[in-house]
Amino acid sequence: MKRAYQRDILKEKSLECHRLAGALRMKEHALANSINAVFFADAKGMVFEVNPAFLKLWGYDDRHEVLGCGVERFFLLKGGFAQWRGRVGEKGGDREMTAVKKNGTVFPVKAAISLFEPAGRRGLGVMGACVALTEKSRSEEFKRQSLKLLALGHLSAGLAHELRNPLAVISSCAQFSIENLTIERPLAENLQVIYRNSQKASRLIEELLSFAKPSNLDWKRLSLNAILGHVVKMARLEASQGSIQTCLKADPNLPRIVGDREKLEQVFLNITLNAFQAVSTHGRVTLTTRHVKKAEMVEVNIIDNGPGIPEEYREQVFDPFFTTKDNGTGLGLSISHAIIKQHGGQIRITGGRRNGTDMSILLPIASRNGDGPDGDWEAG
Ligand SMILES: Nc1ncnc2c1ncn2[C@@H]1O[C@H](COP(=O)(O)OP(=O)(O)OP(=O)(O)O)[C@@H](O)[C@H]1O
Ligand SMILES: [Mg+2]
Known part of the structure; x- marks a missing residue:
């Protein structure tokens, strides 16, 4: 009786071993293939x-x-x-x-x-x-994006050219009047409004034109730290919100990159202004640079502690005209995306929703010849 019982147990155990070995082989096979x-x-x-x-x-x-x-x-x-x-x-x-x-x-x-x-x-x-x-899905995505930008470029180029000059006249007349006339307060305020809005419209025109001529880059060897120092200053002026804490943590040994200074300034200003706008008046915006040695890239992170970008918007934010702001044009990130791609880099959102936004921009470093560290950076 006892023997028969032991035999049953043995049989059951050996079956179980057999099953386990089979399951293990199946998993190994699945993993290998x-x-x-x-x-x-x-x-x-x-x-x-x-x-x-x-x-x-x-x-x-x-x-x-x-x-x-x-x-x-x-x-x-x-x-x-x-x-x-x-x-x-x-x-x-x-x-x-x-x-x-x-x-x-x-x-x-x-x-x-x-x-x-x-x-x-x-x-x-x-x-x-x-x-x-895959490059396929990326390049399809990029192609889709580029086609949109191309269509937008053609459409806007003619219009932008026509609007540029009259706008410049409005803007400089308003500025001249503000500086030189002693007029009553409501009128002066109206002039300020005209000036600010004509400047804004001019910026929009410039942005639209940059879709029309995306490949005209002025390649130079550049210090990203210097560019970011300048961007932080400009962003502070544009945002004119005194209580936002801004901090630039620049890697002093950052290698140089090759790129178009103006275009890159535009990218980093767009993203920094987005961060300023996201945190409203009492937030924190941090810009960091670092050398990603193994990838021969430099990484810029622009981090804010605002509300973050909801998961469902993360792809759309790079589309032209996608905006959640009352006064936004929705062009900032799509232009930035196109410029970074032209520089052989990558731009993506890495921050989680509740922790604010962390925009990461990777750019390839300049070739080794004569490529000293980023020594001439001045704090912004
Ligand atoms: N740091 C950020 N925090 C939260 N949302 C952001 C941030 N950056 C971008 N976004 C979202 O992405 C959208 C698109 O940004 P984008 O810069 O392209 O356009 P915009 O800021 O709305 O307008 P503009 O053309 O004036 O820059 C924004 O409207 C906003 O919803
Ligand atoms: Mg923006």
Whole structure:
């Protein structure tokens, strides 16, 4: 009786082992053949397993080149692994990340990140299943965007030319009158309104014209820190909101980039003004620069502690004329997107909704020859 019972138990256990081995083989097979690039890392962020799709996507030949390396070697993680894992939180979720190939090229991926308990290792590890936001989907998106901009450019070019001169006349007449006449207060105020609005209309015209001639860039070797110092000053003047705290944390060893000074100033001013407008009167706007060595890029982050951009708007904000503001034109970010693309860079929103907005702009650094650090920066 006892023997028969033991035999049954043994049989059941061996069946269970068989089932477990089968399930394990199935999972291994699924992982080996998955089109998703999968990695597993321990609690310290050391990668201990990847699948073939991961090696292929990141450009490695052998998994041993990858195993034992930190997750930060494969992704740009702001603040390092621990901070990033904190942001991922217990629930994990889908996110867009910037990945770095073996040869240093950066590329965007969509990653489903989750925390798990790795067998035989301490603490919660991280697992990620990634798909490249392929150049195809990116370039289709870019093409779609470019076509919109092209149509807009053609449409606006003629109109803009006609409006530019009369507007300049209105603006300078208003300015001259403000400076030279002693007139009564309501009239002076009206003149200020005319002046401010004609300036605004001129800016809109300039922006519309920049869609018409997107490829006319004046390439120079530039110091991004200097550009940002200047932008912060201009933004303070334009926003004229005294109690917003602005801070520029510039990396003193930032390498130079090659680009069009005016266009880049326009990009950073657009984004900084958006940040100023988002925080209203008592907020904080921080601009940071850093050298992303492994990607041969520099990164600018413009961070505010305003209400953030809701998930559902995140793609639309780069479309021309998308605005949630009463007085907005909705052109700032679409122009910035086009200019950064022309510079071979990337622009994306990285901040979570409740923590305000963090706009990240990546730009390639200038070639090594004669490329000194960004020494001539003056604080803004
Ligand atoms: N820092 C930010 N915080 C919150 N929302 C933002 C931020 N930056 C941009 N947005 C959202 O993106 C939209 C589009 O921005 P964009 O700069 O293109 O146009 P705009 O600021 O509305 O108008 P303008 O053409 O005058 O710049 C904004 O209307 C706003 O809803
Ligand atoms: Mg704007």
